[in-house]
Amino acid sequence: MSKPPRGFEQSEFESRTERAQQLMRTDEIDAMLLTTEAQVRYFSGFLTQFWQSPTRPWFLLVPLMGKPIAVIPSIGVAGMQQSWIDDIRSWSSPQPQDDGISLLLSTIAELPRRFGRLGMTLGNESYLRMPARDYRNLETELTGLELVDCAELMLKLCSKKSAAEVEKIRYVCELASDSFNALPGFAGIGQSEREILCSMRKDLLDRGADHTPYIVSASGQDGYGDIIMGPTDRILEDGDVLIIDTGSVYDGYFCDFDRNYAFGHASDKTCKAYETVFRSTDAGFAAARPGATTTDVWQAMWSILEAAGARDNDVGRMGHGLGSQLTEWPSLTANDHTTLEAGMVITLEPGMEFEPGKLMVHEENILITESGAEMLTKRAPVEMPVIT
């Protein structure tokens, strides 16, 4: 597919803001105060790597009516001026005595009040990217405004992707799929995990990824025991299985999926585990449609694994949302019960421990459509690829 255009039309941000404001009215929230990269970017389009610097806090206010208001360090003003945001207020940060808090308070004081409630993301899968002390002070100083949790509102809002968002995710899914398919051409016995992943990082760049914030690997004879720690300097040998999991990014949107490779030869038990987890993914895909729940999809995947004698594993779930973050709400678990809706992008990530300390994990990224689901990644090979 051709490279999707960068950024979004202004209508995208208008639509996001209007959808948020509708939910805010339902939840009786006058304004949301947001602090994280994903949140600020969602409403403003402000896309920068500068969030790597943890020093300065950034704030975005989404009022019940009108455009969001940015309250940000002065270093970000030139960048924010390129966005659709008109009302940009700034202070010279870092300023330990008052790092934006008085400016934030005076900005909040100007907002119309209907419900007397200010939303911040306080609940599940949220954190505040600001000093907790300042959050507490804010609460004290916000006379006449109650601080309420809007985490669920934000998770739900961001979980439904627009067509333009889906195109970015699809693009990075496809180019990472191509890179995985090309991997046997640049990986082989005698190389280390680290060397192979370094080559794959470069290949992903060549194919059009902006960068790869996440690429991990694990390997071992017949299987691997962990999926979040690598790469290591371990040298691939005959009989090894290597898993690579990547979250690569195009224009601020992630893919998140993995592929498995055998080196030299693949043992029968490894092939059987691969085949089981492949079928489990198929079952999850077949169950994924609007109206089904995350738990329905989990159950469809788990029943295949269970029938094959799977042992439990420590991952804690078998898939999740994704988009502007590597992992987003909801989670595919035995008790999540979130109803899937068209526009959601999720991962299917069944995994089993088929022997003590030996895992087999597959992952694909899919879009929930009006009628079912669509694969965004190019489906993994039916049989375990063997690199000889």
Add this chain to the structure above:
Amino acid sequence: MSKPPRGFEQSEFESRTERAQQLMRTDEIDAMLLTTEAQVRYFSGFLTQFWQSPTRPWFLLVPLMGKPIAVIPSIGVAGMQQSWIDDIRSWSSPQPQDDGISLLLSTIAELPRRFGRLGMTLGNESYLRMPARDYRNLETELTGLELVDCAELMLKLCSKKSAAEVEKIRYVCELASDSFNALPGFAGIGQSEREILCSMRKDLLDRGADHTPYIVSASGQDGYGDIIMGPTDRILEDGDVLIIDTGSVYDGYFCDFDRNYAFGHASDKTCKAYETVFRSTDAGFAAARPGATTTDVWQAMWSILEAAGARDNDVGRMGHGLGSQLTEWPSLTANDHTTLEAGMVITLEPGMEFEPGKLMVHEENILITESGAEMLTKRAPVEMPVIT
């Protein structure tokens, strides 16, 4: 220089823990509860890209005596077992109803109490990587334990680097310096910022960087107007100045510095600005020694810029600490007044707006030594390099 070994000796973590415990005794803190990637890694050595997933909270307790205790999602246990930590407690996460909080509370309840105070990083340059709701609940449930701020303790502790930490920073500074020096060989008029930075990402990988979480650029005729937003698709033309700023990583440690390049030719005013900021960096380096303050160094740099007629800029400071994060405490500002100590690694980052909308920013990374300071980056060229 040769590639430093990965990881650390156990004595490194013992020493960090002992230094922390000494400060905790002074501050009358029974234990610290830490939640961020940098904090957990500092005491455990737990190095993973998995922090890209914001879903699950992670906790590390540093008691007044003995080793740290990890309270983490089960997905991380296999990885944490490779560390020096013995006491690893886990729960299957995500678990929206109780994502580790009851386990954390029962673990804290077992700790000896001498002062009745539990430290969390609540103040400047800190945030809690956990839901604010859970932090509030924790405070309520911690009967007989006062929650107190240990942000300053942690900032000061981490600011003094060990010899092993310095070697990692030095290594990534040197390889990024070499990459900047090689850039005229792969960048030219007619290429876009994005193409040049993509080439540099690959060059950094080839030279031994693990990855490059931060690489931004800006360009324009005679100068640039911003230093945190790029790269863009802007094509470099004759008369342009390009700045590239990178935070690349080796084994979890960052460099953070920039270089400037003219394309085709460099105008007199641009060369003059370059020369001024170069001299400003020299003045900062000369002022940097144990016992001097961050403000002394700032003043040394600013006096050169001011004498040259510099306009103010929006960056807010002219350097900062660095190490396991792109930017760390302290800041080089007019009113920071932090006393420099041997072992601190900081950036010198003087910048001036030499014409409306035209910036010139330089940056080097230095180590404060017993007798003065040492350059970790290979010093920028004395004269603006011109790529023809």
